Amino acid sequence: xxxxxxxxxxxxxxxxxxxxxxxxxxxxxxxxxxxxxxxxxxxxxxxxxxxxxxxxxxxxxxxxxxxxxxxxxxxxxxxxxxxxxxxxxxxxxxxxxxxxxxxxxxxxxxxxxx
Amino acid sequence: xxxxxxxxxxxxxxxxxxxxxxxxxxxxxxxxxxxxxxxxxxxxxxxxxxxxxxxxxxxxxxxxxxxxxxxxxxxxxxxxxxxxxxxxxxxxxxxxxxxxxxxxxxxxxxx
Numbered sequence: 380x381x382x383x384x385x386x387x388x389x390x391x392x393x394x395x396x397x398x399x400x401x402x403x404x405x406x407x408x409x410x411x412x413x414x415x416x417x418x419x420x421x422x423x424x425x426x427x428x429x430x431x432x433x434x435x436x437x438x439x440x441x442x443x444x445x446x447x448x449x450x451x452x453x454x455x456x457x458x459x460x461x462x463x464x465x466x467x468x469x470x471x472x473x474x475x476x477x478x479x480x481x482x483x484x485x486x487x488x489x490x491x492x493x
Numbered sequence: 494x495x496x497x498x499x500x501x502x503x504x505x506x507x508x509x510x511x512x513x514x515x516x517x518x519x520x521x522x523x524x525x526x527x528x529x530x531x532x533x534x535x536x537x538x539x540x541x542x543x544x545x546x547x548x549x550x551x552x553x554x555x556x557x558x559x560x561x562x563x564x565x566x567x568x569x570x571x572x573x574x575x576x577x578x579x580x581x582x583x584x585x586x587x588x589x590x591x592x593x594x595x596x597x598x599x600x601x602x603x604x
Contacts, residue, residue, distance in 0.1 A: 476590070
């Protein structure tokens with residue numbers, strides 16, 4: 380078990396470009412979550428999946444954001460037409476529903492939009 | 494709505510005990526968690542407690558839950574400089590499986 384893996388760890392992009400982040404959860408975990416964290420704040424919920432179904436999306440997830448988990452394993456979070464306000468750490472977590480919901484987080488992907 | 498609140502800062506001397514407090518509003522929470530975050534890193538799950546428990550001990554960590562007052566605390570015994578970090582309280586369960594986080598408590602351990 381190598382833990383939750385996220386890549387890239389850092390991404391610097393120009394405003395208006397598209398970016399994609401990938402999350403590989405712990406293999407037997409059926410729930411996968413995306414969070415956003417800005418400096419000095421706690422993580423804010425974006426969306427979560429149970430297997431391949433996206434069950435909940437936050438109002439923070441504007442139409443420029445899309446998340447997928449096509450085969451119930453890894454997930455991608457795409458941000459289109461990035462804005463400076465999108466600069467943040469994007470955190471992925473996974474959990475096994477039957478095991479006390481213990482969410483384990485990856486190291487995050489830090490996005491800087493210039 | 495769902496809300497989790499924590500004090501922002503705590504400073505203790507090495508070897509003392511630290512107590513970090515958290516209050517939450519969702520009375521239907523089923524699990525409550527403590528996470529630790531070091532600079533530039535992700536969140537590390539320290540411990541969690543099921544809502545029908547009032548205490549859980551794990552080595553230097555003691556979690557106390559007062560469900561009536563919706564108050565959760567984390568006590569770290571014999572605090573070390575390596576414990577300096579931001580500690581987040583989180584809850585889940587109830588109507589949703591998402592984790593709701595507090596704003597975090599920055600613990601500074603003085604040598």
